[in-house]
Amino acid sequence: MRENSGFSLKIASSFEDYMKVVAVRSIVYLAGQACPWSEEFDGNDHAATQILGLLDGEPVATARIRWFAGFAKLERLALRPEARGSGHGDDLLRFMIAISQRKGFSCLYLHAQAGLVHFYRAHGFVPHGAPFTFSGYHYVEMKAVLPPRPDELRLDDGPHVLNRPEGDWNRPGVLEISAGRPPAPRQPDKPRA
Ligand SMILES: CC(C)(COP(=O)(O)OP(=O)(O)OC[C@H]1O[C@@H](n2cnc3c(N)ncnc32)[C@H](O)[C@@H]1OP(=O)(O)O)[C@@H](O)C(=O)NCCC(=O)NCCS
Numbered sequence: 001m002r003e004n005s006g007f008s009l010k011i012a013s014s015f016e017d018y019m020k021v022v023a024v025r026s027i028v029y030l031a032g033q034a035c036p037w038s039e040e041f042d043g044n045d046h047a048a049t050q051i052l053g054l055l056d057g058e059p060v061a062t063a064r065i066r067w068f069a070g071f072a073k074l075e076r077l078a079l080r081p082e083a084r085g086s087g088h089g090d091d092l093l094r095f096m097i098a099i100s101q102r103k104g105f106s107c108l109y110l111h112a113q114a115g116l117v118h119f120y121r122a123h124g125f126v127p128h129g130a131p132f133t134f135s136g137y138h139y140v141e142m143k144a145v146l147p148p149r150p151d152e153l154r155l156d157d158g159p160h161v162l163n164r165p166e167g168d169w170n171r172p173g174v175l176e177i178s179a180g181r182p183p184a185p186r187q188p189d190k191p192r193a
Contacts, residue, residue, distance in 0.1 A: 007088050009061070009095045011167035012050035020059035021050045028078035039135045040076075048075070049099070049166060053092055055083050061092050065100060071107040071143070072100040093123050099167060101149040108146065114138040 012021050022041075029035040044066060053061025060083035066073045074096050079089055100108055112120045114131065120142050129141035153162065153169065160176035161169060 005086070005088075006056040007053060007061075007083075007086075007091060009051060009053045009092065011099070011165075012052045013165060017052050018050065020052055020054075021062045021064075024052075024059050024062040024080060025076060025078055027080055029076075032081065033135075033137070035135050044075075051092065051096060051099075053079070053083075053088065055088070061088060063092055063096055065096055067103070067105070071109045072103070072105040074100075074108060074110040089119065090123075093120070097123065097144075097146065098149075101146060102151060102153060102169065104148075104152045104154075106146050106148055108144045110142050111139040112142050114140055117142070 010017075012018055025040060029040045030037060045064065048064035048066045051061075051063045051065070052059060055061075060080045061078065063077040064075050066075065074093075077089070077092055077096075079092065097108065108125070109128070110120065110125065112125070114137070117127065117140050124144040124146060125142040126144070127140050128143040131138055131140050133139065155162075160173070160179065163175040164171075164173035
């Protein structure tokens with residue numbers, strides 16, 4: 001992300017964040033691409049990591065990532081029209097790639113609208129499979145195989161690192177801070193009737 005651009009990205013972590021995600025997708029896809037609600041909100045949102053982008057505090061960007069055993073699937077990239085053309089789309093895609101790599105995924109997969117193939121190609125994606133159609137748009141399957149990141153999360157990073165809030169892996173989380181608290185006194189068992 002460019003310094004001082006006013007643009008920031010995070011993993012959605014509250015109900016309010018989710019409302020902002022839905023608001024951006026409603027503007028971009030329901031209003032902007034005439035996508036029916038049932039196709040846009042397709043039942044996969046609770047199985048996904050949701051990304052939220054703010055420009056000067058206003059929700060303008062979103063996307064989601066779904067996790068499969070051998071690959072991550074990047075979906076629903078969306079920028080409100082007034083926020084386009086300033087490189088925030090590139091920032092959004094770079095953020096998704098970084099999160100996926102940090103979680104240990106080196107194979108990334110997505111469905112590119114036919115006019116956006118060059119946008120994804122610039123980030124290392126290449127066409128994969130035959131073009132296809134859904135929701136009134138032509139799509140191209142694309143995938144990227146990326147080098148592993150040295151800070152990829154691993155099983156031996158320890159319980160506290162692996163307990164940290166998603167996407168916020170570089171600083172202590174609330175559960176490891178709680179480890180400094182003395183254990184709660186054990187409640188005596190109730191006598192059996
Ligand atoms: C896709 C999207 C997130 C990209 O955001 P953006 O702000 O336009 O992206 P950037 O400013 O970082 O531009 C990235 C490049 O993509 C190009 N691009 C963006 N949208 C495009 C479109 N609809 N058709 C062709 N090229 C497009 C830009 O011209 C730019 O190309 P360049 O690097 O060669 O100059 C945004 O256009 C968007 O939300 N579109 C509507 C939703 C959508 O279709 N999502 C993708 C579904 S696969």
